[in-house]
Amino acid sequence: MHATSRTLARTLTAVALAALACVVAGESRAANPLELNFWLSGPRYDAVVPLCDEPAPLMKIQDRFGQKEYRFWNSDLKIVGFDRLHEVSFMPWASGTIPRRFCSGRVLTNDGHYRTIHYSIAEDTGMIGSTFGVEWCVVGLDRNWAFNPSCKMARP
Known part of the structure; x- marks a missing residue:
């Protein structure tokens, strides 16, 4: 029983050290005097948004489209390719809004x-x-x- 207590203590110590390392490793910035007590300025956006033809957003669309079709519509439809991708607009609204890049193009689905x-x-x-x-x-x-009519609500 004494060995079990030591093992538990070592495990808890390791978890605490790992949590501390995560906190220390994260980049932080001190609050300015206005933010300390009475005024919060809100999120700070850098307008760093992937381009329309970068692989990461396209993979998200491809994966989630297949999941949606399968789960909710009992369909095996999948996106197998992208074509003619282009930017329609970048940050089209007032400053201070969430930076968005609007894109259009074509997809090829597995039904041809x-x-x-x-x-x-x-x-x-x-x-x-x-x-x-x-x-x-x-x-x-x-x-x-969700974006009716004809996906109009997905555009700027």
């Missing part, structure tokens, strides 16, 4: 059809604000009408 896609890539809107987020709409496959 090319379809128009409209998507936006936004800074810090991904998982818990730690990365970019992507919203998209494939014209003709907006089955729940």
